[in-house]
Amino acid sequence: MGNAVAEKYDVIIIGSGAGGGTLAHSLAPTGRRILLLERGGFLPREADNWNPTKVFVDGKYISKDTWYDADGQPFVPQVHYFVGGATKMYGAALYRLRPMDFGEIRHVDGVSPAWPVSYDEFEPWYTKAEWLYQVHGTHGEDPTEGHWSKQYPWPAVSHEPRLQEIFDGLTAAGYHPFHSPCGILLNEVEPFRSQCIRCVWCDGYPCLTAAKSDTETLAVRPIMDLPNVDLLIDAHVTRLDTDPSGRTVTDVIVVRNGVTERYSADIIVLSAGAANTAKLLLASANDKHPDGLANGSDQVGRNYMFHNSRAVVAFSRERNPTQYQKTMAINDFYGPTKDYEFPMGNIQMVGKSLAPMYRGEKPLLTKFAPEWTLDEVASHTVDYWLTTEDLPLPTNRVTLAGDGNIQLTYQVTNEPEADRLYDELKTILNHTGTPEHAVIDRNVYSSMDIPVAGVAHQSGTARFGSDPATSVLDIDCKAHELDNLYVVDTSFFPSIGAVNPALTAMANAIRVGEHLTARLG
Numbered sequence: 153m154g155n156a157v158a159e160k161y162d163v164i165i166i167g168s169g170a171g172g173g174t175l176a177h178s179l180a181p182t183g184r185r186i187l188l189l190e191r192g193g194f195l196p197r198e199a200d201n202w203n204p205t206k207v208f209v210d211g212k213y214i215s216k217d218t219w220y221d222a223d224g225q226p227f228v229p230q231v232h233y234f235v236g237g238a239t240k241m242y243g244a245a246l247y248r249l250r251p252m253d254f255g256e257i258r259h260v261d262g263v264s265p266a267w268p269v270s271y272d273e274f275e276p277w278y279t280k281a282e283w284l285y286q287v288h289g290t291h292g293e294d295p296t297e298g299h300w301s302k303q304y305p306w307p308a309v310s311h312e313p314r315l316q317e318i319f320d321g322l323t324a325a326g327y328h329p330f331h332s333p334c335g336i337l338l339n340e341v342e343p344f345r346s347q348c349i350r351c352v353w354c355d356g357y358p359c360l361t362a363a364k365s366d367t368e369t370l371a372v373r374p375i376m377d378l379p380n381v382d383l384l385i386d387a388h389v390t391r392l393d394t395d396p397s398g399r400t401v402t403d404v405i406v407v408r409n410g411v412t413e414r415y416s417a418d419i420i421v422l423s424a425g426a427a428n429t430a431k432l433l434l435a436s437a438n439d440k441h442p443d444g445l446a447n448g449s450d451q452v453g454r455n456y457m458f459h460n461s462r463a464v465v466a467f468s469r470e471r472n473p474t475q476y477q478k479t480m481a482i483n484d485f486y487g488p489t490k491d492y493e494f495p496m497g498n499i500q501m502v503g504k505s506l507a508p509m510y511r512g513e514k515p516l517l518t519k520f521a522p523e524w525t526l527d528e529v530a531s532h533t534v535d536y537w538l539t540t541e542d543l544p545l546p547t548n549r550v551t552l553a554g555d556g557n558i559q560l561t562y563q564v565t566n567e568p569e570a571d572r573l574y575d576e577l578k579t580i581l582n583h584t585g586t587p588e589h590a591v592i593d594r595n596v597y598s599s600m601d602i603p604v605a606g607v608a609h610q611s612g613t614a615r616f617g618s619d620p621a622t623s624v625l626d627i628d629c630k631a632h633e634l635d636n637l638y639v640v641d642t643s644f645f646p647s648i649g650a651v652n653p654a655l656t657a658m659a660n661a662i663r664v665g666e667h668l669t670a671r672l673g
């Protein structure tokens with residue numbers, strides 16, 4: 153990347169995660185001058201990356217921040233402020249939303265709204281994102297999938313023997329398990345193959361071998377040598393200022409190394425993650441935008457979603473020596489079934505659980521258990537992750553607390569659907585030789601004070617739509633009320649579906665990148 157900090161840029165992108173980093177990658181070849189502002193630094197590659205005690209119990213890579221719950225109680229959110237954003241820690245399960253997710257869906261607790269674009273319109277960018285992020289998978293296995301214009305760039309990661317047994321058992325019982333789409337760089341890291349494919353860690357851990365398809369590795373680093381791209385790390389954006397008309401963002405205010413700086417560009421793109429993007433918009437209120445920038449609709453910060461998820465640990469007498477467990481998923485309950493009128497969601501595998509993770513999740517329960525007993529339990533488990541869609545309630549929202557930090561009000565939705573999905577899993581387990589099981593806390597990724605702290609799948613706080621009265625962004629993800637402000641993180645989601653969100657953010661960033669390329673001429 154160019155070292156000099158230019159005075160005026162064509163595009164400033166705030167946040168280098170799935171949305172912002174991918175957008176920078178998409179715009180870099182235009183030769184336009186791009187400034188990427190990232191609050192964090194580079195996540196260090198070190199032995200602790202794969203140390204479950206450091207990662208899960210000590211929360212070494214959780215960034216220091218203070219948010220408040222609805223009652224005003226402070227908590228530490230599970231956020232990761234690094235180049236690459238949350239993708240440095242993600243499980244790289246890179247799913248497309250299903251076509252039904254783009255339409256209106258009736259749920260037990262209300263209606264999940266339609267997107268302003270259809271799946272078919274969105275499809276070309278999913279393909280581009282799958283190729284950029286080198287996803288392994290097999291299109292055509294899962295009956296809920298929409299059409300695809302190109303097969304995945306790499307074949308699906310094969311199941312290890314215990315997973316293959318489970319896969320075969322489910323298929324024989326009439327279910328439709330499929331190979332889950334995995335963002336993993338098997339070919340690029342052939343020398344490390346034994347560590348990588350056998351790696352237990354992926355989900356919730358940084359990747360020591362840089363074999364995870366994260367945004368730093370595949371979107372930001374490849375453009376680092378281009379003279380038209382500047383990256384500023386430890387650059388905390390605190391406010392956006394507009395011209396007197398309120399139509400144009402003129403200055404991006406940044407605190408870097410304790411010093412306040414100002415940057416300007418023709419186009420400003422906000423991609424700080426759904427909660428922080430809402431925070432920045434609200435904190436940038438001015439005379440023309442008294443309730444927050446781009447917030448004439450009063451939708452900024454509202455409709456916060458993060459999935460109704462459960463981790464289920466199933467025990468069997470048989471050992472499960474699987475190292476890379478995330479190769480299988482089941483969508484048989486994604487929509488309504490003949491026995492239940494509402495959608496239930498997605499079942500997938502989660503990274504293999506380990507003894508220190510139980511200590512992180514259940515400190516009291518495991519306090520007096522010797523390490524070897526927990527190791528023994530972990531060696532017999534098969535670990536599932538259940539995801540039910542949650543609804544974009546206007547009352548689930550980000551607001552600013554008195555000290556300017558984020559206040560998060562969240563009420564879970566669609567619990568009966570999540571319960572029903574869990575019942576279906578219990579039935580499934582009878583076909584996998586693992587009838588014994590236990591549910592562990594909602595966020596398996598690391599220890600946490602309260603469930604609302606598990607913000608991994610945050611989205612929805614600045615949704616896009618064609619009606620400025622009910623949405624913050626237009627179809628191109630430009631703020632309705634401003635001429636040069638865009639948002640490309642998961643804030644733009646009008647609904648979240650029941651599969652992991654990152655690929656949709658990446659695909660959308662490429663889509664918006666093409667729009668901006670055309671706009672910049």
Ligand SMILES: Cc1cc2nc3c(=O)[nH]c(=O)nc-3n(C[C@H](O)[C@H](O)[C@H](O)COP(=O)(O)OP(=O)(O)OC[C@H]3O[C@@H](n4cnc5c(N)ncnc54)[C@H](O)[C@@H]3O)c2cc1C
Pocket residue numbers: 166167168169170171172189190191192230232233234235236237238239241242243244245246247355356357387388389390423424425426428432597607608609610640641642643652653654655657
């Ligand atoms: C443990 C874990 C596991 C996950 N597993 C999966 C998975 O398997 N599949 C999947 O699809 N999704 C997964 N996710 C979710 C996925 O990582 C996110 O949906 C995705 O990264 C969101 O992209 P984003 O661009 O909205 O935000 P982010 O990727 O979080 O990027 C936001 C960026 O903005 C920066 N930033 C924030 N505030 C400021 C500021 N004021 N100034 C400057 N910079 C700022 C942040 O540091 C960050 O780099 C997981 C997440 C976690 C935490």
